[in-house]
Amino acid sequence: MTDAAPPRPDETYSYLGPAGTFTEAALKQVPEAAGKHWRSVNNVGEAFADVTSGRSIAAMIAIENSVDGGVSATQDALATVPGLRIAGEYLVPVNFVLVARPGTALDEVHVVNAHPVAYAQSRRWLEANLPDHGHIPATSNVQAAASLFESSNADAAVAPPGIVDHLDVEVLAEQIGDNPNAVTRFVLVTRKRAIPPRTGADKTSLIVELPDDEPGSLLAMLEQFSTRGVNLSLLESRPIGDELGRYRFVVDLDGHVEDERVADALLGLRRSSPNVIFLGSYPRADRREVEYHSKYDDEIFIEARDWLRGILSGEPEGD
Numbered sequence: 001m002t003d004a005a006p007p008r009p010d011e012t013y014s015y016l017g018p019a020g021t022f023t024e025a026a027l028k029q030v031p032e033a034a035g036k037h038w039r040s041v042n043n044v045g046e047a048f049a050d051v052t053s054g055r056s057i058a059a060m061i062a063i064e065n066s067v068d069g070g071v072s073a074t075q076d077a078l079a080t081v082p083g084l085r086i087a088g089e090y091l092v093p094v095n096f097v098l099v100a101r102p103g104t105a106l107d108e109v110h111v112v113n114a115h116p117v118a119y120a121q122s123r124r125w126l127e128a129n130l131p132d133h134g135h136i137p138a139t140s141n142v143q144a145a146a147s148l149f150e151s152s153n154a155d156a157a158v159a160p161p162g163i164v165d166h167l168d169v170e171v172l173a174e175q176i177g178d179n180p181n182a183v184t185r186f187v188l189v190t191r192k193r194a195i196p197p198r199t200g201a202d203k204t205s206l207i208v209e210l211p212d213d214e215p216g217s218l219l220a221m222l223e224q225f226s227t228r229g230v231n232l233s234l235l236e237s238r239p240i241g242d243e244l245g246r247y248r249f250v251v252d253l254d255g256h257v258e259d260e261r262v263a264d265a266l267l268g269l270r271r272s273s274p275n276v277i278f279l280g281s282y283p284r285a286d287r288r289e290v291e292y293h294s295k296y297d298d299e300i301f302i303e304a305r306d307w308l309r310g311i312l313s314g315e316p317e318g319d
Ligand SMILES: O=C(O)C(=O)C[C@]1(C(=O)O)C=C[C@@H](O)C=C1
Pocket: 016, 020, 021, 022, 023, 024, 062, 065, 071, 094, 115, 117, 118, 139, 140, 141, 142, 160, 184
């Protein structure tokens, strides 16, 4: 008898597991990942390491949620790990249930296991219904529930509603998330350099640092976008970490790097910022067409460049 061949790295996708997490639900939205090997990892760092070491072709990673904001571990890794690209974004509606080992009553719950991001999204319900509970952090929503059957001191766990298909748990409360319409945004991170072709409904992600101690440098950065009619859908600051008061900005903008107005804004940023990291241009999850004023159409930029080229080559003006 021979052992089965190990999964090929170019057919392996990493995700925060085990099976049943919201991250797995996001990966199910990727047609190319269907039928491939899905490697369950324990944290965001392990997912990134899989991609950088070539163990996986891509990793699905949570980057932002509508209740608790940006996932800082993801934003910081994208800013500091070289050579990464975002190949696509995926939205997953998230809501949570409180589960326990069968036979547990709600008033017997004193310690709750939860992924920190899920905990932050269920805080209001937990504080109202279990005011003196303690919290043990878990590596994922599914692992929070799985720990109830391992050597955990927790009495209950915050988990996705689908957990009942994976584990023999009892649901003590449903819809415990602070916002019933909460959504988590995931990104598929790869090492591949090829940028997905533009679709007209695209997003571009960047990390931008500002020059030190230059008054108005944040405004100057924003002007690079506003003077080209480029709309931002996300702007968050994260500490660079080397000393107090130094920040980098995580930027998502509407458009593709092949759009003239976006490319022109990137050139302006590159000239004025000490460090710009291009994380990728990719189709928007909602496929909503990007709207902008016609004065920022590609042709307007191309005409202006041709005009300048004409001047430089000595062509008479007006031709
Ligand atoms: O994928 C999961 O189920 C997770 O446990 C991770 C995660 C996250 O990192 O944001 C995913 C979605 C929810 O917002 C809460 C937790």
